[in-house]
Amino acid sequence: MIHVVKSGESLYSIAKRYNTNAATLAAVNELPDPDVLVVGQALYIPQTPDPNRRTIETNAYVEWYTAEPPASLLQEIRKRGPELTYIMPFAYEVKRDGSLVTFDWGGIGDAAARQDVATAIVIVNIEEGGFSDTLAEALFNSQAAQDKMISDIVRLAKEKGSKDVHVDFEYLGKENREKYTAFLQKLKNGISPHGLTLSVALPPKTSAEQPGKWYEGHDYAAIGKIADFVVVMTYEWGYSGGPPMAVSPIGPVRDVLEFAVSVIPANKVHMGQNLYGYDWTLPFKQGNPPARTLSPQAAIALARERNAAIQYDEKAQAPFFNYWKDGKEHVVWFEDARSIKAKLDLLKQLGLRGISYWHLAFPFPQNWRILSEMFHVKKL
Template sequence: MSFLIGIGLFSFGSHRSFAQTQTPISFAYLYGRPPSSFEASINRTNGTFNRVSPTYFGVNADGSLDLTSIDTQFINDMHQKSIKVIPRLTADWNKKLGEKALANREVLAAQIAKAVNKYHLDGVNVDLEDLGPSDKQALTQLTALLKQKLGKKEVSVAVAANPAGWTAGWQGSYDDRALAKVSDYIILMAYDESYAGSAPGPVAGLPFVTKSIDYALNQGVPKDKLVLGIPLYGRIWNTDMSVSGSSVPLYEVNTIMAKFHPSLTYSQSQQTPVATFAVGNNSHFRLNSWSDPLPVGVYTLYYENHDSISSKLNAVTANDLGGSAVWSIGQDDPALWTFYKAALNPIQGIH
């Protein structure tokens, strides 16, 4: 049985006031899997998504565009399904590369616009992370340049969750209000509340998510421009912290359930499922192909299931947000796609 249907179902309500006339954005990042697998990954979601974002746009050492892995057949196939292809621009969490990109923004924006037009893409998603408050204005200017050059094509920006209104650190690099004015929509990365190296806790507890939504709206982001990012992974810790917040794809949670038969609880306050289990001497279990086997010990796994994801989608509809985004396809459990689309758009139930 899929972990997504193992705990009592969360009841999502229909609160959307604009859904009858506006189809919610349903955005899927494609990452961490071979590009040859992208189409099959999208096909198995049963028409859930109307936008996909492969990582075609990187940054070279001089701040110019690093154009990689363009798959024209994939682009054509997505268009035949009425799915927009909006590549992600990333510096791979490299502060120096990100700053080079911003310093070279005039050239970079022109290069991106040329690539978008050449390959019949539908826009760009700006996902530059690990910057700082001094980069805030330049990031807004890059976004404005892209929108100016791309015209009717879509420009979106991924921004940090900021439930506490931090102005320092990488959260301080985003001027949500200004970015919303120069882009088509803002993708709120409402995850990594707990992270690699942190104390055990949820990846995206509902209070963290709702406070992050409130912050963005209070900053002046129009609700129909705000898109809620949802994680398709969990994180795992053991009691001696030798494993400390390692990422666990949702499909791997099913394997853990079958192999270790963990004790399951559900936090109503956090709207997050939690699994606890022991690993013995001869388990030889690896979280992924490149990691060492889990050492002997007692583990706590915070993850996402039907109830927790439904609670986040309910926050989208309750706040009349523009839609949702997932990080990332390839980490998902196929059971998600039996309910996700209807939960995001309960009035229409279609995309």
Template sequence: MITAPVSRFARSLAGVVCLLAAALPANARAAGPPSAPAVPRTVSAWLPYWDQENAYQDALRHADQLHTVSPFWYKAAAADRIEGHPGAGDARIIGGLHRAGIDVVPTVMDMDTMKPGALAAVLTTPALREAHTAALVRLARSHGYDGIDLDYETIASTATPDYHRVRSAYAAFVTGLCAKLHALRKQCVVTVSPQTDTTGRIWDYAAIGRAADRMRIMAYDLHWSGGPPGPLSATSWYDGILRRATALVPAGRIEMALPGYGWDWPADGSGPARHVTWKQAEALRREVGAPYALDPESGTPHFTYQDGDVPRTVWYQDARGTAVQLAAVRKYGVRNTSLWALGFEDPGLWKVLAQQ
């Protein structure tokens, strides 16, 4: 089994402990009570490039809980080319996060960057897959990064004839990439969709769990912008996701990625939803005078209001809802969580996550 690279924070802390111990007289070191272990950092979070400064300051405020920040900075443009979003590779942000003891593991995504089927062709063609792996390794070695987070969500549909071939190819690609990153003492993180009886099957959880340091499950958008209104996540849904995931991947390698946002739909589902952060959702609720209501079945707050002649409904997530849903996460021994995304969330969420 591959051992995860030692974090920058752990290395720094170990060095400080050794220096302090050496400075004490031998009898003082021997006579004193054992030191209390440091509280482990159990949270990672994505940093959105479109709200970069706000998200960065949010990360610094919660550095004692964050082990990893993944700036949402890069996109796969071709087999041999990774392109950056605005602000990618910002040295000030990378340096500031490192000084705070946080590893920087940028995300590479594939949404809206390649023609349909292009990424599947890269994965299933050995020469193209090798070129893509090399491009990602080059990125990981740049800017002092601590690894790479792969967020490839449009690989193939379960309805295509190539589904099983692409699934196997992606597992082989992840296995090879993670091995090369580990040889450089870099982390390999893989972001996946929730796997249920009908969704998320493009990812071979068992193979990814063997290869990657952490597998991040995007446990949100149970109801999404293009569908009917409803909760973004639900306690029973989390239970089903983790029952399957922990049967295939050790709990210590799983991160449950939680929502810090919501959607604002036409109440009849007649159109797409508007994205709202927790702050925007709460401000709107207070503005329209809607009472706070936590759906007992899903563990998600929601409210309705009138926008001119159009009734609308908002489902979102806050600290109280997360506290309810985390019971299902604890049940399966998963302690590590991720947040989508920094700057979106209820500030009270951090206290809830500290108890996870």
């Protein structure tokens, strides 16, 4: 159950209304200051989980920008581990000769193992800081490079105790469509004898022949036959360099997932879900400095600091608010209990395999509570 805070309400009065107590509500919603609520803030009221609820898979990508994962990320893994099937450290860059650019997982493998969370070896076609079609094409055209890559992946998976190999190749272009499918089939054939599954990230398409370099290299139907599961990246409609809007508005998310399950079995499809929002400076102009990324917890703290009332866009099923700072207006779109409940309801309605979160460094406690009450989480 979700309660939207109105002017004059306190945590005590809200708790009394729902026959609970303020301490419970503060804990469930991880409120840093229970005495200060924001008008329009969505509070989740804990419910008794349905014992017959569906079992799904969950995944969280983890990414960090320091030599080793920060302590805060390891703490979030330990805290959210019971609600996770997979953790996917992002990512191993594949070089043109098939070798992998390695990186230090720090304590991630141990933290995941202690929570019975499986890990994956994530590979990407990133070169010099961006996704590269020419790198991918060089790899697709070299059987020797592919053999080396598969050998290195299997070795790494054994070293890390990983159970899945996850491929996130992007911006391939139409010319690489069939080559990418063949590449995935060879990878699948190479890792399966070692007990490894294959998962593939997919851009958010609504038709088989959707134009655009991000979309054209991915044949949903063919990839769906090869992969054990896919992650559809149903987020980033609102993005840091674009105009302000919801990051994952429910209508476009539904359109993409309905197309996905029309060509891929629903029991192979993970819905992608952002754990973050953006703070844009207005008026928006193309070429402006990028919007600032922030967690749902940070968004609420900012609304409290700027005395801004949170509003809710019923069409997008997403919260937002406006505020002023240093003479400039800002707008923040983020996620809350209402928006994530809408996405999880859609997952349930479509019978999807699960949900994949990008990425775990952004605290969003309500998500995990609602998830655990709506679904059992599979452990491998």
